[in-house]
Amino acid sequence: MAFEWLSDPQRELVVAWAILIGVCCAALLAAYAAHRALHALLRRLTAQRAVATQMLAYTGRASRVVLMLFAVRLVLGGAPRELAGLAAASQVLSMLFIAAVTWFAIRCVHAMGASVAARNPYEVADNLKARRILTQTRVLVRSATFVLSLIGLSFMLLTLPGARQIGASLLASAGIVGLVAGIAAQPVLGNFIAGLQIAFSQPIRIDDVLIVEGEWGRVEEITGTFVVVRVWDERRLIVPLRWFIENPFQNWTHRSASILGTVFLWLDFSVPTEAVRAEFERVCKGSQLWDGRVCVMHITDASERAMQVRLLMSARDSGTAFELRCAIREAMIGFCAQRYPDSLPRLRTSFDAPRSEQEPTWQTTA
DSSP states (O other), X not given: OTTTTSOHHHHHHHHHHHHHHHHHXXXXXXXXXXXXXXXXXXXXXXXXXXXXXXXXXHHHHHHHHHHHHHHHHHHHHTSOTTSTTHHHHHHHHHHHHHHXXXXXXXXXXXXXXXXXHHHSOOOSSSOHHHHHHHHHHHHHHHHHHHHHHHHHHHHHHHTSTTHHHHHHHHHXXXXXXXXXXXXXTHHHHHHHHHHHHHHHHOSSOTTOEEEETTEEEEEEEEOSSEEEEEETTSOEEEEEHHHHHXXXXXETTSSOSOEEEEEEEEEOTTSOHHHHHHXXXXXXXXXXXXXXXXXXXEEEEEOSSOEEEEEEEEESSHHHHHHHHHXXXXXXXXXXXXXXXXXXXXXOOOOOOOOXXXXXXXXXXX
């Protein structure tokens, strides 16, 4: 006979748990099958709706786990309360269920963020509105993830026996504990609040062109604590969120992506400026990089040796402006070298002929 070495109460306990585990396994299989059928039906019904399809794709696994844990929770709820070990199993299951629901809520938030991002692509020429929406979405999604995780952890701790008494004892010494926790959490909370400020006031956005600590780069990513700036030579500059609230910086695309570029040439005074201006306008109009707004030449400075010529041109974004500046500089240097080879700054020096002086004649007498 099986379990002969067990006493009658122990044998009854083993049989009860075996039956309970079997029923839980059956409930898990039923919940899994029901979820698959319901998920397939919803996918078919929402095939033409991008938001619903995105939501199902993001929440499929989380919703399956929630449904399966809920089924087991129903089974344990119907089990005899006097069953040994049932309270501990119910406690663990409750914590797992809260974690699964938190995971499901976070996946829903990420699904909504992905839907908003898909509706507002920023890989276009005039992407100011899309970048603004995308920045707000990413920061709010990360903030919501942090808040939901904190709420889920709080509910999990509240299910533990004696957790409320621990909380009450902590509140009794809230002065010291609050001071210590406030000092320790100041960087985290500061970055969290800075993230919310950036989301709504938007001093920076995704794909903005910035000058940070003397480095030119684009905003590649905005997380909950820092910003990743992709520098022109593929380096990544990691900057805390609070830095953008507390320090001045340059944002070249805050209002518009279009920008002005400059090229400076030092030429001799003998160069005809009208010919240089005509060539500059011809090169601008013939370039696909020029956006057709600004093409102006000025004499901005003059020294004792040469004059400074500033060529001002416009482009649709900073990357295009850099390429346009290089093309204009190369074309104008070639033009001046070919048409006016003496156009480079020269140092003029004149030498006066020495005056001929009659040397005195000395006579020697014996």
